[in-house]
Amino acid sequence: MxxxxxxxxxxxxxxxxxxxxxxxxxxxxxxxxxQDELMTREELSKKILRCDPDTADKRYLSKPGFPYMQPSKRKIYSKKAVQKWIAENQIYN
Missing domain, CATH: 1.20.5 (Single alpha-helices involved in coiled-coils or other helix-helix interfaces)
Structure with a gap:
């Protein structure tokens, strides 16, 4: 056909x-x-959370489920994982 x-x-x-x-x-x-960007606590605070590191600790980094990796003594943070966490943990009125 x-x-x-x-x-x-x-x-x-x-x-x-x-x-x-x-x-x-x-x-x-x-x-x-x-490419994912891995950041220190200070970089994450400045670039993503836009607050000082101590404020970031209190408001975000200490929250259960906040994403981090700890290949050595210091924690490092995946930019993509943090952005995803922020999107999933929005609070709406």
């Missing part, structure tokens, strides 16, 4: 399908390509 699509119509259909795949895949590709 011949559908009878001319090359131009076939190209147009394939282009629409390809664009749909690109729209769906680009956010996933971007996320995988972005």
């Amino acid at each position: 011949n559908i009878g699509l001319d090359p131009e119509s076939t190209h147009s259909i394939l282009e629409k399908i390809a664009n749909k795949f690109i729209d769906l895949l680009m956010p996933l590709i971007k996320e995988r390509l972005e």
Whole structure:
């Protein structure tokens, strides 16, 4: 059975399908390509939480479930994990 699509119509259909795949895949590709930044307590306080380290300790870093890694004596913080924690722990009125 011949559908009878001319090359131009076939190209147009394939282009629409390809664009749909690109729209769906680009956010996933971007996320995988972005490098995570590991930060010290001081960097996290300044860059993300925008407060001094002591305030960050009291308001955020001491909260149960706040993400950190401790490969040595000092804790380090994943920027992506902290941003996710912030998004998941918003308080709304």
